Amino acid sequence: MDNKNKRQQELQDWINQQTDFSCRELAMVSGDASFRRYFRFEDQGKSVIAVDAPPETEDSQRFIDMARSYKQLGILVPEIYCADETQGFYCQQDFGDQLFSDVVNNNNSQDLYAQALDCLPAIQGCTDIKGESLPQFDSSLIDVEYSLFTNWLVSDYLGLVLNAAQIMTLQGAFEHIKQVFLEQPQVGVHRDFHSRNLMIVNNQQIGIIDFQDAVVGPLTYDAVSLLRDCYKRWPASDVENWLADWHTKHYAQYPWSEFKYWFDMTGLQRHIKASGIFARLCIRDHKPAYLQDIPRTLEYVIEVAHGYPALRDFADLVKEMVLPAVLVSLSQSSNIDGAL
Numbered sequence: 001m002d003n004k005n006k007r008q009q010e011l012q013d014w015i016n017q018q019t020d021f022s023c024r025e026l027a028m029v030s031g032d033a034s035f036r037r038y039f040r041f042e043d044q045g046k047s048v049i050a051v052d053a054p055p056e057t058e059d060s061q062r063f064i065d066m067a068r069s070y071k072q073l074g075i076l077v078p079e080i081y082c083a084d085e086t087q088g089f090y091c092q093q094d095f096g097d098q099l100f101s102d103v104v105n106n107n108n109s110q111d112l113y114a115q116a117l118d119c120l121p122a123i124q125g126c127t128d129i130k131g132e133s134l135p136q137f138d139s140s141l142i143d144v145e146y147s148l149f150t151n152w153l154v155s156d157y158l159g160l161v162l163n164a165a166q167i168m169t170l171q172g173a174f175e176h177i178k179q180v181f182l183e184q185p186q187v188g189v190h191r192d193f194h195s196r197n198l199m200i201v202n203n204q205q206i207g208i209i210d211f212q213d214a215v216v217g218p219l220t221y222d223a224v225s226l227l228r229d230c231y232k233r234w235p236a237s238d239v240e241n242w243l244a245d246w247h248t249k250h251y252a253q254y255p256w257s258e259f260k261y262w263f264d265m266t267g268l269q270r271h272i273k274a275s276g277i278f279a280r281l282c283i284r285d286h287k288p289a290y291l292q293d294i295p296r297t298l299e300y301v302i303e304v305a306h307g308y309p310a311l312r313d314f315a316d317l318v319k320e321m322v323l324p325a326v327l328v329s330l331s332q333s334s335n336i337d338g339a340l
Contacts, residue, residue: 004037011039011052014089019082021091026050029097035285040094047094048081055088063212064090065129073122076207095207101195101232109234110242113227116198116206117246120222123208124187127216137189137217142181142269146174148276153294157279158325166317173305173314177272180265184218185254191215193222194229219251220259224267230274230297264304268311271300291330298323 008026015023026039029049035057039050053060060083070077083090104112127134135141150170154160162170190197191213199207223246227239240260247259275297278290298318305315 007052007054008037008039010087011050011089014084014087015041015050015091018084019091021048021081023050049078049092049094051090051092053088053090055086058088059212060088060090061085062129066126066211066214067092069126069129070123070208070211073126075119075122075126076201076205077211078207078209095199095201095209098200099196100198100200100206101229103200104195104232109238112206113242114245116193116226117223117242118249119206119208120193120246121250123190123193123214123222124219126188126214133216134188135215136186137181137191137215137221139178139182141215142178143174145269145273145276148280149272150276152276152283153279153326154322156283158322158329160321160325166321169313169317173311174272176310177265177268180262181218181269184220184262184266186216187219189215189217189221190225191217191221193225195226195232198226218262218266220263220266221270224263224270228267228271228300230271230278230293233296233300236303264307268301268304271297275301288333291326291333294326295323295330298326 012023012026015021021041021043023041023043026041029038029040035054037052039052041048041050051060053063064080064083064085067077067080071079078093078095081091081093100112100116154162190208190211192210193208197208197210199209201207223243227234227242243260243263244256247254247256251259275294278294278297281287281290302315302319302323305311305318
């Protein structure tokens with residue numbers, strides 16, 4: 001029995017032996033970009049989600065504490081029924097199968113994005129759990145995330161070697177973006193507030209999942225995670241309109257030009273990081289499907305950075321060197337797969 005099957009059997013045994021639930025069979029629902037796996041089972045006509053979160057890689061206690069903190073603020077998150085943090089097992093409320101990403105379309109996008117963005121003021125109010133402040137999205141963490149781009153994407157996945165001028169271009173852009181990132185009002189940040197981490201539940205309410213990495217960070221972070229989603233792209237005009245409506249409704253005390261600048265720079269930081277994570281998911285975690293999301297993510301970087309003179313050299317570097325190398329690599333992988 002391999003380790004995954006062993007963990008699944010241990011999870012089922014734990015449910016039957018140490019909880020009030022009875023589980024005859026676990027049905028895989030999904031894995032995600034982490035090492036967590038989600039299963040569904042029935043108990044007396046009630047559907048329950050069982051989670052395998054290996055303790056060597058996942059912090060179940062953090063997830064449970066965040067869920068309770070969010071719930072106290074009126075944020076719709078799954079109820080945690082029972083947990084064994086030592087083993088990394090827990091059972092939670094089943095939010096169903098309707099992901100925001102699967103439901104949203106041209107006809108309902110205006111309403112759904114407005115509804116999702118309206119969840120953020122409450123999330124921004126959560127800056128501590130159990131009386132302790134959430135980690136700060138500080139300069140050190142930003143630098144770690146920049147290294148995901150330079151190490152995992154540029155170096156490890158693409159095998160590119162940058163010259164001194166190119167390295168200076170990257171460093172200059174990174175510092176510029178970081179400064180704007182840190183100068184914004186600092187609030188509670190979900191950190192992965194995108195279309196695959198939102199669920200449509202109950203009476204078309206939006207349920208929120210995958211919040212265990214929450215931090216205190218920039219005001220616009222979660223908004224740009226959603227509106228410039230690495231998995232789902234909308235016309236720039238729609239994004240700007242949705243952002244402007246959200247700004248008017250909740251943040252009119254900040255000048256629009258400044259707010260939009262914060263949004264753009266924060267998005268650049270996130271997309272630089274995300275493209276590196278997608279490469280790491282392929283190389284380290286053997287999840288090559290995420291490579292398909294890199295071109296879309298880099299296209300955001302190019303488009304936004306070109307709009308600011310201080311970042312145009314950086315935009316050109318990504319456009320002329322990094323993105324073409326990604327596309328060539330993806331094409332070669334597709335050709336190999338097709339020949340097998």
